[in-house]
Amino acid sequence: MGTVITIEQKILKKNNELAEENRQRFDAHNVFVVTLVSSPGSGKTSLLEQSLALLREHLRVAVIEGDVQTNRDAQRIAALDVPVVQIVTSGTCHLEARMIQDALQQLDLDQVDLLFIENVGNLVCPASYDLGEHLRVVVMSVTEGEDKPIKYPAMFRKSQVLVMNKVDLLPFLAYNLDEAREFALRVNPSLRIFETSCTTGRGIKEWTEWLMLSARTYRSGIIESSRL
Amino acid sequence: MHEASIVESLLTFACQHVSDGKRVQRINVRVGVLTGVSPDAMQFYFEIMRENTVCAQAELEISLEPLRAHCEVCGSDSKFSELEIVCPVCGAQALSYKNGDELDIVSLEVEDGNCYNN
Numbered sequence: 001m002g003t004v005i006t007i008e009q010k011i012l013k014k015n016n017e018l019a020e021e022n023r024q025r026f027d028a029h030n031v032f033v034v035t036l037v038s039s040p041g042s043g044k045t046s047l048l049e050q051s052l053a054l055l056r057e058h059l060r061v062a063v064i065e066g067d068v069q070t071n072r073d074a075q076r077i078a079a080l081d082v083p084v085v086q087i088v089t090s091g092t093c094h095l096e097a098r099m100i101q102d103a104l105q106q107l108d109l110d111q112v113d114l115l116f117i118e119n120v121g122n123l124v125c126p127a128s129y130d131l132g133e134h135l136r137v138v139v140m141s142v143t144e145g146e147d148k149p150i151k152y153p154a155m156f157r158k159s160q161v162l163v164m165n166k167v168d169l170l171p172f173l174a175y176n177l178d179e180a181r182e183f184a185l186r187v188n189p190s191l192r193i194f195e196t197s198c199t200t201g202r203g204i205k206e207w208t209e210w211l212m213l214s215a216r217t218y219r220s221g222i223i224e225s226s227r228l
Numbered sequence: 229m230h231e232a233s234i235v236e237s238l239l240t241f242a243c244q245h246v247s248d249g250k251r252v253q254r255i256n257v258r259v260g261v262l263t264g265v266s267p268d269a270m271q272f273y274f275e276i277m278r279e280n281t282v283c284a285q286a287e288l289e290i291s292l293e294p295l296r297a298h299c300e301v302c303g304s305d306s307k308f309s310e311l312e313i314v315c316p317v318c319g320a321q322a323l324s325y326k327n328g329d330e331l332d333i334v335s336l337e338v339e340d341g342n343c344y345n346n
Binding site: 002003004005006008009010011012014015042052092093094096123125126127128129136150152153154155157182183186187189 | 229233234236240241245253257260263264265269311313317321323324326328329331332334335336337338339340
């Protein structure tokens with residue numbers, strides 16, 4: 001029998017510490033940081049493209065893209081003339097705070113008001129890793145099934161906003177939007193919910209206006225980001 | 229497979245906190261049901277990644293915490309082994325969860341005479 005040493009600390013303490021460093025850096029530069037998480041193919045990059053087109057009229061935006069392979073998403077963002085850094089994780093199924101720290105070397109935060117981080121498409125693993133963002137947005141498309149929030153509760157609990165995407169497809173699906181919404185709110189009653197279509201543009205204005213208001217509120221220092 | 233990097237964090241912690249020549253016999257961790265972390269996958273990666281570390285002989289003991297829920301309608305408290313939506317007492321869909329996000333190192337068991345240096 002050995003000696004038992006009580007530890008009682010988070011396994012991911014190191015990541016949490018690096019995430020806090022990131023957050024302090026963002027705060028020092030007054031950059032509002034929003035992470036997008038979802039399963040693969042829910043439309044995160046399309047939502048970004050649609051949002052950036054409106055947001056860039058009012059704010060200086062930049063994007064960090066996370067993917068397991070390829071820089072295809074970064075190319076799509078770069079085509080909009082928005083500063084973008086691609087993180088290729090080469091197999092790792094999520095972004096970690098230290099990857100963001102590395103990527104920040106390629107961004108001039110003094111030239112950015114709003115930074116998006118698009119995480120690797122995965123509804124499980126990214127939930128455990130704080131990146132230092134101020135807001136986490138989970139995107140769920142209506143082709144995925146209503147019960148995703150209760151099947152993958154961690155991601156919905158760790159997010160403050162839910163974007164239900166591809167709602168233009170609802171007439172062709174047996175998807176019950178109210179049920180999906182109910183499941184999401186059961187898992188996280190404080191989720192703020194938007195409905196969007198990147199094809200028709202439905203809901204994009206409401207979503208981006210709210211985001212702009214949140215960024216402005218954060219940047220004016222009136223409200224702690226955690227209370228948005 | 230985020231379990232691999234979670235196990236890596238665990239091993240890094242153990243290696244940094246156990247002095248040279250001492251070996252870890254057991255690591256006790258606590259995992260919440262709502263983390264999406266699989267205990268089986270953690271064990272799998274632990275057995276591979278512990279090689280050539282102070283944990284090479286160590287066992288990983290994972291305690292899965294039951295979920296504690298409170299019903300906002302009838303006020304009853306329940307425990308579950310997985311996420312439930314409906315209150316088992318009154319049938320309302322009004323459960324709020326008190327925990328489930330645990331991902332903690334509880335303790336290390338080290339050979340006697342260890343020089344834990346935190």
